[in-house]
Amino acid sequence: MKLSIMHNLPQHPQLNVFEGFAGYGGASFGLIRAGINHNVVGFSEVDADAVELYRYNFPNVHNFGDITQIDAESPDFPDFDLFTGGFPCQPFSTVGKRQGQDDERGRGTLFGDIVRVCEAKHPSYVLLENVKGLKTGKMKATFEVILDELHRIGYDTRYAVLNSKDYGIPQTRERLWIFGFLGQLPEDFELEPPHQPLYGYLADFLDRHPAADLYKTQAQIDRIHEIHHNDTFDVDEPLCYDIYNRKIRTDRLSMTITPPEHNVIRIIEPMIDGKERFRKLSLDEHFRLMGFRLDDEEREILFPPTQNYTRLGRRAGNGWDVNLVGILLNHIFWQLL
Known part of the structure; x- marks a missing residue:
């Protein structure tokens, strides 16, 4: 399995970056993958497990904690060129009903x-991520306010829904990306990068020798058959089983990686000696499907020994596909530098 090779960007000044809602540092890993000369001046994260994982990989970056408590006017809060964040989003109108008219603008x-x-610091660039449903249905009004507010403080914006499976990783993961530029973007600027072929199918991203404790017993498999009313799991190659929809994914891709407590993804392997093989994803497989290189030669992300399967798996399910982020950032800055 070979992940993307970026086109080396032209020489450019160092980009100072602030990671809001940082998670495990998806923006940092993506910037490294994109080959962009950068310095992360700080991050903001309140989840203790995410903070520990971030610091385990980037020990010298300061966490400014809860973004609602950041004093952006303080001389102790650094300037930066790029703000990134995969932010939680509640409908502003719902908040407004509880807290007053002021919340209608977010x-x-x-x-x-x-x-x-961003209004205080005026970074040149803003890159935000959210679920694709933000721009449709009941959330559409919230999305329009987001764009309006970015425009109000000086940003020209573009947005696109990008799917991991269109950029090399065999995972169906659609996310909305919003890019803001302080000023006016070039007329021909396109946020969506050209699609890239898969680097391999799901089977190519799985462990060669999965741990025995990942596998379900025959009694547990029989119970799945009983509940889901399906036949014996007999496949020619490892495939994804979608527990939510009670079916095998025959497209050779993974469904969207989610936190383990959602309990929706299983791997079905070819039978051995007439016995079905049905298991959970390993942690390495979770993170490989989020774009990380994890093999005998390289471990692109390191796991703190204090965190267990559930805690690390939750971070993967809530994180950024760093392969896609690298491609996206590389594509953006090729057009702007």
Whole structure:
């Protein structure tokens, strides 16, 4: 399995970066993958497990903690060129009903804090991520406010829904990306990078020798058959079983990686001696499907020994596909530098 090779960007000044809602550092890993000369001046994260994982990989970056408590006007808060964040998002109108008219523009929400920080610091670039449903249905009004607020503080914006499976990783993972530029973007600027072929199918991203404790017993498999009303799991290659929809994914891709407590993904392997083989993803497989290189030659992300399967798996399910992020950042800055 070979992951993407980026086109080396032209020489450019160091980009100072602030990671909001940092998780495990998806923006940092993506910037490294993109080959962009950068320095992360700080991050903001409140989840203790995410903070520990981030610091285990980037020990010298300061965590400014809860973004709602950041004093963006303070001389102790650094300047930066790029703000990144995969922010939680509640409908502003719902918040407004509880807290008043002021929240109709996102104030009092976590997006409002992004605006507050960026209005104070005026970074040249803003890169935000959210679920694709943000721009449709009941959330559409919230999405329009987000764009309006970014425009109000000086940003020209573009947005696109990108799917990991279109950029090399065999995972169906659709996410909305919003890019803001302080000023006016070039007329021909395109946020969506050209699609890339898969680096391999799901089977190519799995462990060669999965741990025995990942496998379900025959009694547990029989119970799945009883509940889901399906036949014996007999496949020619490892495939994804979608527990939520009670079916095998025959497209040779993974469904969206989610936190382990959602309990929706299983791997079905070819039978051995007439016995079915049905198991969970390993942690390495979780993170490989989030774009990381994890093999005998390289471990692109390191796991703190204090964190267990559930805690690390939760971080993967809530993280950024760092392969896609690298491709996206490389594509953006090729057009701007």
